[in-house]
Amino acid sequence: MSLLSDRQKDDLHKAMLDYLYANNHMGAFNALKESADLVYTPDPNARYTGLLEKKWTSVIRLQKKIMELENRNAALQEELSASPAKRAASQSDWLPRAPAAHVLTGHRAPLTRVTFHPQYSILASASEDATVKIWDWETGEFERTLKGHTKAVNDLDFDHKGHLLVTCSSDLFIKIWDSQNEWKNTKTFVGHEHAVSSVRFMPGDQLIVSASRDRTIRIFDVASTHQVRTLSGHNEWVRCVIPSADGKLLASCSKDQTVRIWNPLTGELKSDLRGHENDVLVVAFAPVAAYPAIRELAGIPTTDRNKQQGLFVASGARDKTIKIWDTQTGQIIRNLAGHDNWVRALAFHPCGKYLLSSSDDKTVRVWELKTGRCIKTVEAHSHFVSTLSWGRQAVSGPNDKKVNGTEGGDGEPEKLVNVVATGSVDETIKIWLP
Numbered sequence: 001m002s003l004l005s006d007r008q009k010d011d012l013h014k015a016m017l018d019y020l021y022a023n024n025h026m027g028a029f030n031a032l033k034e035s036a037d038l039v040y041t042p043d044p045n046a047r048y049t050g051l052l053e054k055k056w057t058s059v060i061r062l063q064k065k066i067m068e069l070e071n072r073n074a075a076l077q078e079e080l081s082a083s084p085a086k087r088a089a090s091q092s093d094w095l096p097r098a099p100a101a102h103v104l105t106g107h108r109a110p111l112t113r114v115t116f117h118p119q120y121s122i123l124a125s126a127s128e129d130a131t132v133k134i135w136d137w138e139t140g141e142f143e144r145t146l147k148g149h150t151k152a153v154n155d156l157d158f159d160h161k162g163h164l165l166v167t168c169s170s171d172l173f174i175k176i177w178d179s180q181n182e183w184k185n186t187k188t189f190v191g192h193e194h195a196v197s198s199v200r201f202m203p204g205d206q207l208i209v210s211a212s213r214d215r216t217i218r219i220f221d222v223a224s225t226h227q228v229r230t231l232s233g234h235n236e237w238v239r240c241v242i243p244s245a246d247g248k249l250l251a252s253c254s255k256d257q258t259v260r261i262w263n264p265l266t267g268e269l270k271s272d273l274r275g276h277e278n279d280v281l282v283v284a285f286a287p288v289a290a291y292p293a294i295r296e297l298a299g300i301p302t303t304d305r306n307k308q309q310g311l312f313v314a315s316g317a318r319d320k321t322i323k324i325w326d327t328q329t330g331q332i333i334r335n336l337a338g339h340d341n342w343v344r345a346l347a348f349h350p351c352g353k354y355l356l357s358s359s360d361d362k363t364v365r366v367w368e369l370k371t372g373r374c375i376k377t378v379e380a381h382s383h384f385v386s387t388l389s390w391g392r393q394a395v396s397g398p399n400d401k402k403v404n405g406t407e408g409g410d411g412e413p414e415k416l417v418n419v420v421a422t423g424s425v426d427e428t429i430k431i432w433l434p
Contacts (some may be wrong), residue, residue, distance in 0.1 A: 013038055015051040068099070092351050095366050096378055096420045096432035102140030104429040106133055110384075111423025113155045116391030117162040117179075123391075123421055124165055125429055126153035132167055134183065137391070137419060137431045148175055148185045155198045159205040164222075166208055168196035174210055176222070189220050191227045198240045202264070203247035209264065211238035217252055219264060231267050233260060237279075244285050244310035249327070251313050253280035259315045261327045271330045278318035282346050286312040286324075289352030293369035294324060298333040314355060316343030322357055322367070336367050338374040345388035350418065358385035358422055378432075381424035391419040 004012065013032070017040045020029040033040055043049065109129035116123055121138035132146040132153055151170035158165055158179075165177045174189035174196055194213035201208055202219070207228065211217050217231040217238055236256035243250055243264065250262040259280055261271035286294060294312050295302060312333070316322045322336040322343055341360035348355055354375075355367045362385060366376035393416070420432040 010038075011048050011051070014040060014046070014048040015055075018042070018046075018049055019052040072101075091416070091418065091434060093353065094418045094434045095349075095354065095376060096356075096364060097376075098378055098380075100380075100422075100430035101433040102137070102431040104135055104140060104142070104431065105427070106142055106145075107131070107427050107429075109152070110425040110427060111386055111429060112153060113387045114389045114421040114423045114429055115156055115158060116389060116393075116419070116421065117158055118160060119162050121393060122162070122179075123429070123431070124156055124158070125423060126156045126167060127427075128152040130169070130171075132156060132165070132177070135429070137421065140431060144183060146177055146183055146185070148177075149173065151195075154196065155200075157200045159201045160203075161205075164201075164205070166199050166201060168199040168210055170195035172196060174199055174208065174220070187222070187225050189225050189227075191218055191220070192216070194237075197238065198242075200242055202243050203245065209241055209243060209250060211241035211252055213237040215254075217241050217250065217262070229264070229267055231262055231264075233262075233269050234258065239279065239281050240283050242283060242285060245287065246309040249285075249310040251283045251285055251310075251327075253283040253315055253317075255279040257317070259283055259313065259323075259325065261310070261313070271327055273313075273315070273323075273325050273327075273330055273332075275323055275332050275335075276315065276317040276319050276321070280315050280317040281342065281344055282316045284314050284346040284348060285310055286314060287348055287350070287352060289350065290348050290355075290369055291352070293353055294333065296370040297324070297372055298326070300326075314346050314348070316346050316357060316359075318342045320359075322346065322355070324355075324369075324372075334372045336372055336374070338365060339363070341384070344384065344386050347388050347390040347420075350390065350392050350416075356388060356390065356420070358388040360384040360386075362424075364388060364420075364422060380422050380430060381426050381428065383424050383426035385422050385424050387423040389421045391421065393417045393419060 013036045107127040107129050109127050111127050113126040121136055123135045123137040125133045130149050134143040149169040149171050153167050153169050156167040163180055168174045172192050175185050176187040177183050178186045192212040192214050196210050196212045198211040206222055207219055209219050215234050219229040221228050234254040234256050236254050238252055238254045241252040250264045253259045257276045259273040288307055313325050313327055320339050324333040326333055339359040339361050343357055343359050345358040358364050362381050364378040364380045365374050368375045423429045
């Protein structure tokens with residue numbers, strides 16, 4: 001008994017005839033036409049024209065997807081078979097590995113920055129195409145495009161609740177978008193006199209800090225949009241600025257080949273870190289969790305400052321190196337060499353054992369902090385890897401009653417899922433999941 005309806009049979013036969021006719025297999029064409037007793041006239045606009053090739057390529061794509069899902073299922077089964085303690089350790093120490101879980105396409109120019117929502121499975125991406133795009137990183141689905149900037153969007157950051165998203169652009173403007181109000185652009189900040197290359201919310205979310213090609217760092221009040229302070233000292237383009245976790249320090253890096261540590265309350269320059277031999281593109285404060293590994297690397301004894309924020313910072317530059325610094329002494333703790341091109345982005349692993357970096361050599365590399373060795377290289381993209389971001393999402397179990405709380409319905413804490421996103425000059429974003 002046939003599984004096809006009469007209409008489906010007719011479409012299939014005509015699609016086969018169309019394929020045979022188009023490829024000049026006239027013997028087979030005439031035989032099928034006679035056997036099926038069909039009247040067939042070539043018509044480029046008919047619904048069956050090219051149908052066989054389309055269906056065939058769809059089947060190939062489906063088979064590939066099935067194979068990917070089977071491989072992922074096998075990996076998950078292996079993980080489930082491990083003991084609970086081993087699974088927990090595996091998750092906390094997880095490092096990205098190929099292949100990526102999702103490849104997100106839609107931007108029409110190189111990616112400049114990706115960042116995760118602090119609470120939900122939302123990823124925001126910025127691009128030289130002057131847009132910001134919002135994605136669901138868990139499913140890989142595109143959600144919306146935010147338009148308002150007129151030139152490349154260079155950086156973006158969520159506030160600690162994820163209610164507001166701040167962006168900056170080569171059009172000289174900084175904008176805030178309200179995620180709870182259809183992502184509307186609610187505020188615009190002016191003051192920079194050249195492309196704005198970096199922007200971050202300060203802890204507490206009442207201030208934002210930005211860096212620009214105009215050689216300044218500026219601090220703005222979010223509520224009023226007024227400029228609070230200007231920090232001057234770099235004598236070239238300031239590529240990146242970030243606050244420490246407690247907001248008591250700022251770290252900046254510049255085309256002038258320096259990293260600088262500032263007091264944001266007074267504008268005082270605390271440290272001038274010199275050692276790179278080309279433009280410094282990125283800087284990142286080490287979290288407190290990374291202090292034991294960095295102290296082991298440097299041979300520094302544990303002190304009463306053990307939990308003080310901003311003690312160590314990492315920087316990446318066009319000289320192809322990453323440097324780890326002691327911000328109190330201004331000394332280089334270790335030079336990490338291994339990338340074959342400019343270092344574009346840095347992210348400390350939440351467990352404190354590793355530092356991740358991305359580069360124009362198309363890779364993501366994992367550095368073990370206690371030894372300073374590169375322990376893993378991931379061939380990440382087909383072009384320069386311009387941005388890298390680490391996310392840690394709290395995921396509730398099926399019986400959990402608190403959606404955003406710290407405990408589930410059975411009294412057990414929420415699980416933390418690690419996720420990494422990378423963006424590239426190849427115009428794609430990749431999501432790396434356990």
